[in-house]
Amino acid sequence: MNSTKTKRICLWSGPRNISTAMMYSFGNRIDTAVVDEPLYGFYLSKTSAKEYHPSAEEIMDSMDCDGDSVIEQLLAFNEKPIYFIKNMTHHLLDLNLNFFSEMEHIILTREPEAMIRSFSKVIAHPQPKDLGYEDHLKLIGLFRKRNIPFHVVDSQEILNNPEHRLKTLCNAVGIPFSKAMLKWPKGARKEDGIWAKHWYASVHESTHFERPIEKQRPESLGNLEELIESSRILYRQIISC
16 A cells, blocks of 8 residues: 555546546556446435436445445545546535545536437436536535635547646646546446446547547437526536636
């Protein structure tokens, strides 16, 4: 184990926001350990999401579903100098948030139309609570109230210029940039949650950050239109912070 204190970097993301690619990017550093959505089981066990998330029972059976216990484990980790914790913001629920002061915080967001279209391919009828925008704004309010530094990142900024944006992000959280973050081996990582089979197909085929191929926009947004518009209002507030 390291004698120096581990720096914990908490990524607070919504779904379909290149958060897994970010985990792979940080995980490719030799000085960094990563963990994949450690509060997912806790979230499923406490909400109705268990009724429609794929493999919910399998996920809960595979994880510690006690949120306080999970946080204790995250704070106890000291096997590498950097610990990158990939989280979904809406997984927090009613936890004691005093641990925030012991971590660096990144809020990762994405333009709603692309995100919601992607999300709805797995969850057919997404609800606002599934998307994380409202929770991002609540989290920002809490960080400000407690004078806790945080950094908002739009996923498109990373896709447009990965090296530049990752350099500025590393500087913001107090770690040196590593070129190893720009490329990773194709395929799954051992840290992937068992939900990877439903969500990670694209990132398993990737080896680096790349902009998605632009496709002709479908003529109709269908029943997603209202959700996209309401989410866009929240998204604009987040990126203005």
